[in-house]
Amino acid sequence: MxxxxxxxxxxxxxxxxxxxxxxxxxxxxxxxxxxxxxxxxxxxxxxxxxxxxxxxxDLAAARLARGQTFRFAFVLPTGSNSFMTNLSEQVLRTADWLAGQRGFIDILHVDVFDADVLAGALETLSPAYQGVAVIALDHPRVRAAIDELVGRGVAVVTLVSDAPSSRRLHYVGIDNPAAGRTAATLMGRFLAGREGTVAVIAGSLSLRDHTERQFGFHQILSSEYPNLPALPVIEGRDDSDRTRELTAALLARHADLRGIYCCGAGNRGIADALEASGRAREVVWITHELTQYTRRFLVRGTLDAVINQDPGHEARSAARILLAHCSGEPISADQERIRIDIFLRDNLP
Amino acid sequence: MxxxxxxxxxxxxxxxxxxxxxxxxxxxxxxxxxxxxxxxxxxxxxxxxxxxxxxxxDLAAARLARGQTFRFAFVLPTGSNSFMTNLSEQVLRTADWLAGQRGFIDILHVDVFDADVLAGALETLSPAYQGVAVIALDHPRVRAAIDELVGRGVAVVTLVSDAPSSRRLHYVGIDNPAAGRTAATLMGRFLAGREGTVAVIAGSLSLRDHTERQFGFHQILSSEYPNLPALPVIEGRDDSDRTRELTAALLARHADLRGIYCCGAGNRGIADALEASGRAREVVWITHELTQYTRRFLVRGTLDAVINQDPGHEARSAARILLAHCSGEPISADQERIRIDIFLRDNLP
DNA sequence: TTGCTTCTGAGGTACGTAGATCAGAATTTT
DNA sequence: AAAATTCTGATCTACGTACCTCAGAAGCAA
CATH class of the missing domain: 1.10.260.40 (lambda repressor-like DNA-binding domains)
Incomplete structure (x- = not known):
């Protein structure tokens, strides 16, 4: 020894x-x-x-002596797909942890998909906050609102969805083009050697993360898997009913449909349509975000792979980054890097 | 809003x-x-x-008032494949962080693959330690040594490799059978529809984690992919030179070799042999642990997928669990669960 | 040297909690 | 009712750091 x-x-x-x-x-x-x-x-x-x-x-003693307390706002969407619900819950847990570090988190629910509403919420944010984590939209007004906050000395991190050209301190989320490329590689390899078309379902192409994912997906699919031409992107608006109908129509129209990549939400609709068609096993379906539903579809074999970002990690990371910035401490970059998780039936957590 | x-x-x-x-x-x-x-x-x-x-x-104030300090020992292997080197470095970083929480980590380097040496090291451990993290061996003497430590009131967590029947507080590492199953599913799906044999290379079958991985791998491969019979397991002793020769021999002997699953180390040898054979692109190779080498092989296309456990997460998790236990705080189970990461060329961190 | 500025030391309070002592109050037992 | 016991309050120190004041030392200029 x-x-x-x-x-x-x-x-x-x-x-x-x-x-x-x-x-x-x-x-x-x-x-x-x-x-x-x-x-x-x-x-x-x-x-x-x-x-x-x-x-x-001794940072704890120093904070105690300074009597510093921090107050952060987390701006989350009002709407509630499973991923966002999970994220909210993880933010609550993080708040709990942060309370032990003399930091406080308020959660504000806003319609983050409406640029004006989101920008308005940021503009009228109480000056009591030293930091803000926001699910951003890449829109001029939102960008301006973020920049104004930063100008006022507020630390801003973007969460899950970025506003890259803004002056935000940090983006806490995955590399979406890379996530799309990952999905394409899985699709291409799972369908190795076979011929057929692949459908791409996005929530909305005006959402930057969905666009980036489908961009990455197409990039790899078209260059490396010419045997698998992609159909035009379909917008499902993250709504299960709509994606159910769209998927059913796809399956009816395209007998040679071999794969479905969903880069947004609305997975329950896709699962329903696939299972109803009887082609669930032969069509490779890859989607995003591990939720109670996607987990079930994965176990059942309807769904083949999930590309995931860990909402717990994202919530904690955002809080850690805000806290570190406000108290002048360094952050450890590789602890804060959000991984692109791949989940199959076999490695579910 | x-x-x-x-x-x-x-x-x-x-x-x-x-x-x-x-x-x-x-x-x-x-x-x-x-x-x-x-x-x-x-x-x-x-x-x-x-x-x-x-x-x-206020936990910080409480700890300050109590003047408690904690001292933990991390027992790591002397030998140094890339994974263990990474792990050591991450433990050092964790030590740095823990120092800010009034905790101290000593790293002891021991030949953890020799049960007697490992057990001896645990038996003679200074009583100054309130907690120990150890890369365990599932061996009666090691088990007894762990149990004795626990009996003395020392918190023991097993790291990376478990001793399941011991009285350790917690196992910080991945579910190895599940990791093997994950590898098998990837192998089976990447080789969808093709016929041929699959080789399994382990470090040593007396290492519990390697055995568990190959067990999980065979379980799925034999039940779900009858088109891909597995060759008898080969022991490469985690040594690159040996795995190079073994892989070269495999490739020479089996013209129908379609896949290689390596559930241990020695990846450089496999890469060399595969690249020398000219069959690197057609043989699906899946291995464990993301290192500077496996990363390179993945980018180059020689390696198809890496099953990974995050050493940074493991080191921090072990420290957090020991600290929480010693100061009577609760731990958050799902933050401490070590994920089975899948890395393809496209989602490398 | 004197006067002046710049630096330094000594000492204090504060943060929120742990933990101790001890007097005195409240309650129970005799 | 007195004594014994149990409970409670007041007050103190300590942890390691931040931040304050003020006296006085050291250095410099005239």
């Missing part, structure tokens, strides 16, 4: 540093918090002591 | 509760920390006030 990185049993405190540097607590405090009024020579002495003892501020 | 769950701007403190209940701070403290010497009626009054104000202890 070889010993490894051993750390001191107790961490050095400001007082230890003061003693080691031969100065007083007040001086160390001035140096550590970059306050004025310390001679360069003394600064150097203190910094040497800090380095030697490996002093690191 | 509709308002959501709004929390009080500042959290209630012990003093607020005392005032609300009409008792003193000392009494509230007694009730909250379940100390003796408070009449039932008073307890009820205090608890009502706690509930009414939604009081929750």
């Amino acid at each position: 070889t010993g490894g990185a051993t750390q001191p049993a107790i961490r050095a405190t400001l007082e230890d540093v003061a003693r080691a540097a031969g100065v007083s607590l007040a001086t160390v405090d001035r140096v550590v918090n970059r306050r004025e009024g310390v001679r360069a020579k003394t600064v150097a002495r203190v910094e040497a002591a800090v380095a030697k003892l490996g002093y690191r501020a | 509709t308002g959501g769950a709004t929390q009080p701007a500042i959290r209630a403190t012990l003093e607020d509760v005392a005032r609300a209940a009409g008792v003193s701070l000392a009494t509230v403290d007694r009730v909250v920390n379940r100390r003796e010497g408070v009449r039932a009626k008073t307890v009820a009054r205090v608890e009502a006030a706690v509930a009414k104000l939604g009081y929750r202890a």
